[in-house]
Amino acid sequence: MSLLAAKRLEKHYGNHVVLENLNFSVEPGEFVTLVGASGCGKTTFLKMLLGTEAVSKGSLTLDNQPIPNEPGPDRGVVFQKYSVFPHLTVLGNVMMADELHSSKLLGKSFGAAKRRAVEKACARIDEVGLDHALNKYPHELSGGMQQRLAIAQALMMRPRILLLDEPFGALDPGIRQDMHVLINRLWQEQQLTIFMITHDLKEAFELGTRLWVFDKTRHDPQAPEAFGATITYDLPISRDRPSTDLEEALQQGGLKTHTQETLL
């Protein structure tokens, strides 16, 4: 049974068709990288997986059931813009991720429960290499450290699925490389299924096991919002492929689309 599957999935905002005819199945442990022209609906798609945007038509299932229409502890998310709480320390931020989920059931934790929550948060902070910065505030952290913190928050509830929306887009190349090593390690150690949007094809090929290209196949110049984007290419990625073969691989795959012009 697939972890996630879509059949003729569509997303509209009023008369604006953003996504149409998405059909896929994704197995546990896949690392799907998503590329496509700006505004073609990649973030909207991620939000549908997260449960903050509803399906307009067709089906989107998780474990063969319609995807819940609210975020859950099985799905963590990291956005490009730092999404941490500025008034909380590193420890406070990661603990907040726990409290936001648990408080619905238990209310604020005290005593032994609180100590266990602190230990759990410290373990997550350790995993992303921020153990030396437990008591620092976000404004005292570099961009890369803030994204490490956002990843620790996203992983606090031990999700099965991690959704990454251009998480490294604002970082310098050297720091990006460190983040690639981190995300690759977490993906393997925690047996995550990852969906990552990127504008960097090299990054998509370096990290992913599967590449999806989002693009429109139908255009009406008189009604630009009448048709949405779909997955025009779904390519398995071999991680041993040298990145210098990238352009050649894309051409072999027939990626002579608007997206290729935008990305290459």
Ligand SMILES: Nc1ncnc2c1ncn2[C@@H]1O[C@H](COP(=O)(O)OP(=O)(O)OP(=O)(O)O)[C@@H](O)[C@H]1O
């Ligand atoms: N809540 C909303 N209400 C109405 N339209 C929306 C809403 N959210 C997104 N859209 C529209 O849906 C389209 C797709 O937006 P989305 O952010 O998903 O694109 P994207 O591919 O992620 O873009 P980028 O690569 O620039 O981040 C855009 O035209 C956007 O204006």
